[in-house]
Amino acid sequence: MTSTDTRSAGSTGPSDTQRGLVLADVTLTVGDGDSTITALDHVSMTVSPGELVAVVGPSGSGKSSLLAVAGALTTPDSGTVLIDGQDLGAMKDRERTRFRLEHIGFVFQSGNLVPALTAEDQLRLALHMRGGKPARDPRELLDEVGLSSKLGRRPHELSGGERQRIGIARALVCGPSLLLVDEPTSALDRARSQEIVELLARETRQSGVATVMVTHDHDILLHCDRVLEMIDGTLSAGSRPSA
Numbered sequence: 001m002t003s004t005d006t007r008s009a010g011s012t013g014p015s016d017t018q019r020g021l022v023l024a025d026v027t028l029t030v031g032d033g034d035s036t037i038t039a040l041d042h043v044s045m046t047v048s049p050g051e052l053v054a055v056v057g058p059s060g061s062g063k064s065s066l067l068a069v070a071g072a073l074t075t076p077d078s079g080t081v082l083i084d085g086q087d088l089g090a091m092k093d094r095e096r097t098r099f100r101l102e103h104i105g106f107v108f109q110s111g112n113l114v115p116a117l118t119a120e121d122q123l124r125l126a127l128h129m130r131g132g133k134p135a136r137d138p139r140e141l142l143d144e145v146g147l148s149s150k151l152g153r154r155p156h157e158l159s160g161g162e163r164q165r166i167g168i169a170r171a172l173v174c175g176p177s178l179l180l181v182d183e184p185t186s187a188l189d190r191a192r193s194q195e196i197v198e199l200l201a202r203e204t205r206q207s208g209v210a211t212v213m214v215t216h217d218h219d220i221l222l223h224c225d226r227v228l229e230m231i232d233g234t235l236s237a238g239s240r241p242s243a
């Protein structure tokens, strides 16, 4: 099977190549016994700081597996995963969990907010779980995503788009190196979807985070720096609709 390294142009030296996400020849098999499936088949990719990369592909092609491996939730059978030059495979379980809290932000399909918490407290909880000094001020970040007037609202008092904005702010509040985003627009109409991906693109650039977004929504690909396509566990350069 072929693997495609879709490194972006513009890297300037060894220290630069170490930053962001690097997957090198990663293979993951899932299931057991006779029903083993190769979910990721010799996958290589890099995502630089400040770059938004979309991953598209049919259902069952391995997109969630890719996020799980990049997010230090699943350990691949072989290959290397580096985040800011740190090798996830060389870490013990506890170390990897701590690394995930400190360096990786997740945005889920429908926000996955805590129902009882206000917008501001969703971010404060994330900071509390990570511990240490706050990386970003929750109020400033909520202002940046357009929710300064809704700090005290709970999820049921917000629209789907607003909940997704909080999900994005929560994923960024600890100042991650890598942002992993799973179908962020699946519950939104077209206009809200455009707003959410524009926000993700802006935050990716402003905060210099390396962002990987899995999506089925081809209308939002224009806002991404690159599009990769996953088919049967292999990754190749995909096409982006023209403006």
Ligand SMILES: Nc1ncnc2c1ncn2[C@@H]1O[C@H](COP(=O)(O)OP(=O)(O)OP(=O)(O)O)[C@@H](O)[C@H]1O
Pocket (backbone or CB within 6 Å): 030, 031, 032, 037, 038, 039, 057, 058, 059, 060, 061, 062, 063, 064, 065, 066
């Ligand atoms: N724990 C598991 N046990 C067995 N098979 C699994 C497991 N997890 C994933 N798979 C299989 O691995 C393949 C890749 O799954 P994955 O969830 O990564 O695909 P996907 O592209 O994210 O799909 P979707 O777009 O439907 O979410 C599929 O064939 C799936 O059935």
